[in-house]
Every structure is written in C-alpha cells, then in structure tokens.
Amino acid sequence: MADKKRTGLSALADAGNNDAGDFSVIDAIGGPRGVVESMLPGVVFVVLFVATSNLNLTIAVSAVLAIVQVLVRLIQRQSVMGAVSGLIAVGICLVWAWQTHEARNYYIFGFITNAAYAVLLTVSLIARVPGLGLVVEFIRSLPTEQFKAWFADWMNDKSLKRAYMIITGLWTGLFVLRLLVQVPLYVTNHVAALGVTRLLMGIPFWALAIWVSYLIIATPMHRHKALARKDNNNDAS
DSSP states (O other): OOOOOOOTHHHHHTGGGSOGGGOOHHHHTTHHHHHHHHHHHHHHHHHHHHHHOOHHHHHHHHHHHHHHHHHHHHHTTOOOHHHHHHHHHHHHHHHHHHHHTOGGGGGHHHHHHHHHHHHHHHHHHHTTOOHHHHHHHHHHSOOSSOHHHHHHHHHTOHHHHHHHHHHHHHHHHHHHHHHHHHHHHHHTTOHHHHHHHHHHTSHHHHHHHHHHHHHHHHHHHHHHHHHHHHHHHHHHO
C-alpha cells in the first residue's frame, strides 16, 4: 500500500528527505481533489449570490454542498478530517452571514484567522523563535520528552533557523497582504470583488508560499538531518 501523501506544513516537514524534483506542490496542497473541495464552496457562494442576490438561497446551497463533500468521502471510506475541518470553517462563515443578513460577513472569519496568524508569527519573529520552525519541527519529530534538547537541536543550527525565520516572515507577509487587499473591499461592500480576490489569494497564494518555503528550507534541513545521522552513527560506534 502506498504511503499517504502529507499535505501543507506536514509536506514541508519531509523537505529534507526529498530532492527538488520529488516535491509536488499539488500533492502538498491536497491534490486536485483537495483543491476543488477547498475552492468550490467559495466559488458557489460568490457566483450564486451575484447571480441571484438571494442570500438565504446562497447560504442554503453552500451549506448543502459542504455537507455533501463530507458524505461523499464517508461513502468512499476516505479520510474526512480535511473535509470536516473545511465544513466547520464554511459553517461558521455561513452562520455569520445568515445572522447578520449581509453576504460580505461570510468573509469575516477569514479576516480573523489571517489576523491571528499574522500576529502570532510576528510575535515569534520578534522573539527570534520562528513560528513556522516550531510547527514544522514539531511535526517532523514530536518532542514527547527532552523538550529542551529537541528545541536546542534545530534552534542552534544557524542556517536552519535562518531559513525558518525567512519563511515565517514570508507567511506573515502573506497574511498581512490578504488583509490589506481584502478588508477595503469588505468595508466598501464589494462582495463580488471580495469573493474573487479571496479565491485568487487563497489556494494559489498558499501553493506559492509552500513551494517557496520548500526551496528555502530543503537544503538546510537536509544538512541538519545528515549531521544528526552522522552523530548518531558516531555515538553507536
């Protein structure tokens, strides 16, 4: 049985094990199906609302679509974690729009999450403990014990830490850029433009960020892993 391909930051955690030609951005963002499932609710929401101006109909169709995606995965006995998390996020957005009777409020949850990520990553940069490094290293080698040794292992590798600082800054810039572009469209109530911009700055920007991050961290991570293996072999002998 083939190993399940890891996605998102989990794919970056394997960066040191892959050659540049082995890394697939499409796989890292969930494959073609994952891309479609991620974008479809947003596409349906903005298209249907622009076409009908009927918020209740738009919310109902979008909700049914999100539920159907989860049910299809259940029927096919596939992993539903990603679909369920997407369903919860879409559900929050739809409830927000329904309760306020404003279509533009469908996008507020995205603003909140982008702002939260931007703040957390900025704090990590100021503290000189790169947030993306923490997440990737946590995924790569879960520190069930000897946390200090785990932390020092990658933080004391200057080239690896530098790479993590760079990609943390990159992702911070991505979240901030989304807010700078999209919030003015929200304030001026340009729902269609906001929806299209949200889609363009969603999966495409995420794919670009993952690819650039891989290019930045792959070499220092590979060197770090090779050095660790060498040290382990020396200890064993």
